[in-house]
Structures are given as structure tokens and as C-alpha cells.
Amino acid sequence: MQVSEITPGELAKYAREDETDTEVLSTFTLILSAVKAYIKGYTGLSDEQLDTKEDVSIAVFVLANEMYENRIFTVKDNNVNKVVQSILDMHSINLL
Template identity: 70%
Template structure:
């Protein structure tokens, strides 16, 4: 599945969130946008380039779930989730 194909419903299913509350859906939509921006910024890839790296989809799902469940960003004690970091590092073209 390409990142551009991931829907809010996909992310809610991954998070095992079955709530149809409009506020929850709105929160997942906001998180989806933020996580795509994070991946784009971290890797330096365009949206089109991100779509060619299907393993980035799992990074998106993990990031989204972590952000929803913990209500915090993915950095905890100055450490990024190792699985997400390794996937994003494989595709990073930002060398700064």
C-alpha cells in the first residue's frame, strides 16, 4: 500500500479504534497530515517518491498509532522509535 492510499479508516483500524465520534476522526486526520509531513521532512522525499517506498507505509502507521495512543510525538527521552527511525533512515536523502 502506498502512503497516498492510506486513509483515516486504515489508521483507525490499525490503532483498533472503532469510535465513530467526529472528534476522534478529526484527530486521526490531523495526525495523518502531521505524520506525512514528518516523514517528508525527515527523509527529504517528495510525495511521489514516498509512494515508491511501500515500507514507509508501516512507518506512517506506527507513527500515527504512537502519536494517537501516547498523545505525544515520537521522541521520548530524546530517542526516536527505533523501527521507525531505521525505516526512515533507509530512504533519507537529507544528509544535513
């Protein structure tokens, strides 16, 4: 699955939420946008380049689920999921 093919409904289903609930879909629409921006900033890849890396879609699902489950104002930890970090590090061209 390509990153551009991922929908808010699929993210809701992955999180075991009602993918027909408009409030849930609205939340996942925002989360999907934030996750894509985070991944592009982390890796330095464009949307087109992300679509060539099928394993990045796993990172999208995991990050979106974590963002949904941890909807809090303050940051408790500064930790990134190790699986997500490994996937993104493999494709990172942003070496600063």
C-alpha cells in the same frame, strides 16, 4: 500500500479505535498530516517519491499510532521508534 492511499479510517482501525467515530477520524486526519510532514522532513522525499517506497507505509502506521497513544503536551523522551528510524534512514536523502 502507498502512503497516499492511507486513510484516517485505516489508522483508527490499526489503533483499535472506532473508525466510524467522527472525533476519532478528525484526530487521525490531523495525525496523518503531521506524520506525512514529519516523514517528508526527515527523509527529504516528496509525496511522489514516498509512494515508491512501500515500507514507508509501515512507518506511517507506527508513527500515527504512537502519536495517538501519546497525546500529551510535554515531551518526556526524545526517542524515535527504532523500526521507524531504520525504515526512514534507508530512504533518507536529507543528509544534513
